[in-house]
Amino acid sequence: MASHTRRRVRAADVAKAAGVSPTAVSFAFNPRETGNISPETKQRILDTAERLGYEPNHVARSLRSQTTHSIGMVTDSVASSPFGGRLLAAAAERAEAAGHIMLVMDLHSRDEREAAAIHELERRQVDALIYASMGFRILSSGPRTYLPVVLANCTAEREDELSVYPDDAYGATRALEHLADLGHRRVTMLSGHWNPLGPRDNQGNISGPLRRDAFLAAARSRGVEATIIEGGWDIDDGYHAAMSALDRPSDQRPTGLFAVTDRSAVGAMLAAARLGLDVPGDLSIVGFDDQEKMAENTVPPLTTIALPHARMGEEAVAMALAAVAGETIVDRRRALPCELVVRESTAPPRWSLTAPPR
Amino acid sequence: MASHTRRRVRAADVAKAAGVSPTAVSFAFNPRETGNISPETKQRILDTAERLGYEPNHVARSLRSQTTHSIGMVTDSVASSPFGGRLLAAAAERAEAAGHIMLVMDLHSRDEREAAAIHELERRQVDALIYASMGFRILSSGPRTYLPVVLANCTAEREDELSVYPDDAYGATRALEHLADLGHRRVTMLSGHWNPLGPRDNQGNISGPLRRDAFLAAARSRGVEATIIEGGWDIDDGYHAAMSALDRPSDQRPTGLFAVTDRSAVGAMLAAARLGLDVPGDLSIVGFDDQEKMAENTVPPLTTIALPHARMGEEAVAMALAAVAGETIVDRRRALPCELVVRESTAPPRWSLTAPPR
């Protein structure tokens, strides 16, 4: 094996080569107001450093400055979720832009590991902690630590905890209004139930009821007849729910469907195909999530509500950094809008080309 | 805001409280062969440490021992891919079990950031590097660094680079054999083409041709008539490919379909539904990937070939750790088998209940 032993060059080496003291080197790399060095010296040092391939040793710097420029992320399986990784990726990118790095601890759906994970992150002296949940939940309290924490894709009962989460109600409202604007007067929602004991990766996820209630409220205020079918979140759940909603005479059949997830929407498309219903001709479908490689690629492409995963990751890091800097943060709870993405699975109902019903 | 300023307790504090020297504390936490302390002293120290809530400072320890117990992971968007996150999560878990932690740098599909990312990881003194690709690719050479590197979900032309990747050919062979064993004599594969300039997240992905060639070879050796339709990897691609394969008289129609991805398989299911074909009655479908919340939840549940993402993550970490420890690694390239997962989308073809064709 090749010799990996190329000894790293230290500040002292650069100092000697440039004929200055280690302090000067430090100053060259950490510009400051007062007690500065002359531009020429600085340039000479930087050149020498470059020539020697000098890189400040981050560990030594961290020990001295008591800040590691790193942010810990503990996730209850976000990293392994179908789209939650976007949150992590966006957070990592935002952190990097600020000279920080993300340390990841995935709980892998085993809560008892939480304390240990946080402990480890504390030992590693991370500057702050982001706690990301896979499903949108309300925690009775944030993780116990002396570090600044921001909750991502979840929030806490205590109002002073820092958190970013999706505004599900806003998204569901957008969905109904889109359908209503198109002229639909009878719609049904394939809803995801709230299940405190459900599959671990969806435990206590409250997006379902949030979306349902907002959808219902919006329907009421727009005078649209709305029905709810409670069910699960996956393709098969959507399929079965849609089957029961659609397998009936056309004058009783909804013309618009709002699925609690894109996966459920795909199931609904399958059901429609089985029933010989054209989308969007006979039936409009709106999903939720804007899941990658999914919503965009259904046939026809799915109109849906986008979950702001990337923005949550960015905001979480921004808040964490602000907290570290000791800034006062005004909006400690940030609900990010879930915006409508119009594609081709929605259209005016057929009858609207002739005359509205009733 | 609560006082976050609870000063950390140091080894010296414990030493004083226990009436020993800092050295003794260090010994208590780092058991060694020689130069040891008495069991009683050790116990007393440990108790005191516990009582005071002492945690060795990882940064100081790293500086001293020149090892950070951390592994850098640079990904060309694995973290943000629909299932690649599993690789990261598994790696993180495996690393944690060995007292290491993962530092993540997501390139976010911008290659020019690669050098900078690796640089940053070097500065942070990670012990080793895992380079994970989203699609299975063959790199002309691994990333340039003095650190030990292992390639995950990709490999390099040079034979001595460490890598773990899926054995696509094995998986495709399994798929055909499953179909053949069921009695299918006419099958078609919805293949994913190799596209060196394709969408960035799939650039140079070589899984398509690998799967196709193996499938074809297996078909030949089993005397099965196989057709290929080249196309893309997503739901819509599978839909269109399946439409062209299936929209014909039943005596010319394949009875089995092998889709290059689970997404493509979902598209094929949609097409089958449109055409009034029953799965698996009229048509058996096999996917590839075993994508989470997808393969398991189609209607009917999809028989597929599982990509070993979790195992890749684990093996990558194991290899990295072995390399750090200076162990000689024998199989430097590890192709992990993609195993068949039988669910309900495959069955014997209808005619086999009566008589085989021809």
Added chain:
DNA sequence: CTGTTAGCGCTTTCAA
């Protein structure tokens, strides 16, 4: 403007 010096908190020879 520049250099000397003293740590950050820990590990580890070496001597007691």
Added chain:
DNA sequence: TTGAAAGCGCTAACAG
């Protein structure tokens, strides 16, 4: 078996 002292590589008072 235990402790004193040096030092990992860097930063930041304080002098010069």
